[in-house]
Each structure stands twice: as C-alpha cells, then as structure tokens.
Amino acid sequence: MINDKMGGRPMRRKQKQTKPNGFLYWLVSLVTRLVAKFGFRRRVLRNEIKGKKGPFVVIANHQTKLDFINLFDLAGRPLHFVISESFYSTLPFQKTMDRLGMIPKQQFQTTLTDIRRMKTVVENGGGLVIYPAGLMCEDGLSTPIPAATYRFLAWMKVDVYVARATGTYFVRPKWSKRNRPGRTYMDVYKLFSAQELADMPVEEIREKADQALLFDAYREQEEHKIKYRKNYDLNGLEQVLYMCPHCKTEFSIGVKNHCHLVCANCGFQHTGDVYGFLRNTGKVGEEIRYVSDWSKLIYEELKKKVEDGSENILTCKAEIHMVDHKKKRFVPAGRGNITLSGDCFLIEGEINGEQTSLMIPTNSFASLPFQPGKYLEIQGGDKIYRCYLEHGELVMKFINMIKIYYEISTTVRARF
Structure with a gap:
C-alpha cells in the first residue's frame, strides 16, 4: 500500500460495486439525452445495442471530452464506462460515479485489477464501454490505439459493437474554450460476434477495429458540410499547429482577429470558415485545407529529425x-x-x-x-x-x- 502525501490517505481504493444503480442510471440518462439533443444535436443512424440482452463490449471513437453523453442512454440499460483515473480523481461526486458503474483506470496502462474488473462486468452479463484511443483528438485525427486493445477484445469472448461519433470534434475542439453547437451523428453497430472473435487472428481484429474507429474529422466534414457556430474562431489552434508549413519555423504561428493563423516569420496566412476548413489568404505558401493535414506535416517533420538523430x-x-x-x-x-x-x-x-x-x-x-x-x-x-x-x-x-x-x-x- 502506497501512502499518498497529497491526500494523506492510501492510493488503493476499495473495490467498486460491479452493478450500477438502475434508478440513478435512468435519471442520469434523462439528463444526457437532453444534452445530446440540444448540446450535440445528436442524430442516431443505427442503434444495434438498444434492447440488447446479455454481455457485450462497445468500442467507441473519441473526438471530444463529453463523447460519452451521446452514448450513455442508447442501450436502454445501464452500461459500465471505463474512464480515466485523472478525470475520476478530480470529480467531487466520485461515489455517484461508482454507483453508475464507472471503472476508472490509468490511460495507456492496464493493470491486472483493471482487467479483472472489466472481465467481471461481462461475466455478470453486463455491457462494457471502452474508448481504445484513450484521449480525445487535438487535430481531428484519431489518437493511436494501443496494440493490447485487440488481444483484449479477443480475450473478452463476447459480441463487440462499435459506437462511432461524427462531428463531435467540431462541437468542442480540444484546443478551444468555446462550445460550437451543430449536428452530430452516432452510429452503433455490431463489429464482431463472440464466435467470429474466437476464430479470428489478432491482426485481422486490428484491421477491422482500426477501420471502424480511426477517423479524420475534417475529411468527414467534407462529406457532411455542417456549419458549427463560430467554427471560424481559431483561438488556441496555434498551440497545436505550432510550425509554419511554408518556412518550417517552429512556434511562429499566432492568431489574428480570431480567424487568421499567421506566421510571424514569413507571413504565411490561413483563415478559418464556418465549416472548420482553412483558406490561404496570404501571399506565400500553398493552401492546406484541413487542420489534420497541417498537423501531419508537423508530425512528419519532427519524425525525420528523431529518426536521423538531429532532435530526439x-x-x-x-x-x-x-x-x-x-x-x-x-x-x-x-x-x-x-x-x-x-x-x-x-x-x-x-x-x-x-x-x-x-x-x-x-x-x-x-x-x-x-x-x-x-x-x-x-x-x-x-x-x-x-x-x-x-x-x-x-x-x-x-x-x-x-x-x-x-x-x-x-x-x-x-x-x-
């Protein structure tokens, strides 16, 4: 047992109850349904977990902080959500979270205790929800999925569903302090049956799960063309797009008049619109329409330096x-x-x-x-x-x- 000086009490917590309080879950579902309707303007495309009996696992993509709200009420029964330890530890209502059946764990680290608790959920006939990426995205691109996820799905030996959110990234981007209401979609469908998983190589599980979960929010937006309130406001995005793609200078990007990203070194300038796309409004450089593409350029430039040893x-x-x-x-x-x-x-x-x-x-x-x-x-x-x-x-x-x-x-x- 480790004594935590910051709280004066042991870090080890009591084992949480494995069965959510049905009445409390129903009450919270009413609230999340309202937020999903008016905050996220959710439209459900498919909902194959509605009325689903017996154990199952839902794997969900993660675009924004409150993605769970769009999924919370869809099964019509209590679900166990795996949430981050950091989020859980800083909430004033942890006992309520316990009664809702939430399972806190460290992100990108899974202990035997975590695995046992998740396995217990399905062994008791419950529904388990995990966000394999672990983090909401900062640039419209999926966070990498840990390789252990695919073996975990095979080991659970139950039906696996996908809950794919679309558009929630634009409602509250990680880099913004502003809510930007607009249409979002939720698509929930079966990805694997328990029998399919039993006979499927892990590599095939990975390919199908990645295809279902990985996303580029900006390319999806190209298809839907949804206007989000004040989506042109780029304040905060300069912290993500920190390198100029034209002159390659780092930390030279600033925001001008809320909607312009400008390089202080070479004058490269892009302007946001209500769809979240960028336009070249300067006199230098090529247009980079998607924030996700700009972010990829920064990533690849740093990767070259790491691999050649010039900056590692x-x-x-x-x-x-x-x-x-x-x-x-x-x-x-x-x-x-x-x-x-x-x-x-x-x-x-x-x-x-x-x-x-x-x-x-x-x-x-x-x-x-x-x-x-x-x-x-x-x-x-x-x-x-x-x-x-x-x-x-x-x-x-x-x-x-x-x-x-x-x-x-x-x-x-x-x-x-």
Missing part, C-alpha cells in the same frame, strides 16, 4: 501538480525538469518537499493526457504528475514526440 531529446522546466484526494483536484507539488528521451521520461526536481529523480518508461504510451499550451500528464504506476511547462508552447511537441517513439517501437516489435 526534449527538456523543459515545469511546475508539477499531483492529485489531492481530499480536495479532489490537482494541487502544486513541486518543480523540476522534464526530459523525454527515447523510451522514457525523466523527472528531476523537488516533489512533496523531497529531491526526486524519477525515470518513467514510455513504451506503452501511445500518447499522454494534455492540454495544448498548458500541461501534459505523465503517469507512473498509480501516480499522475501533471506538468505545467514553463514554455507551454512545447506541450504539443512533447506529445508529437511521444507518438513518434510509440510508432517506432510498435513498428520494431511487429518485425519480430
């Missing part, structure tokens, strides 16, 4: 926060240097009044929880270190480098 280490000073379990929020715990190098993070500094040097492996991290321009969360065991970087503009570069190292490591493992 990132470091920055940071204020480190940890969860206070009594206050149910992150509070300052110290300061230190954060270094990402290869397959590990190194945190050096004073934490909780003690000089600390922590090395945290990143092999299993497809990404990290973060807020563009502000912080990233490094998870080591049952601890979460929320690091507010002294230079907030580096957050997205850290995240891109984590994704690059994960891509490289999974490619290498796939060869053997």
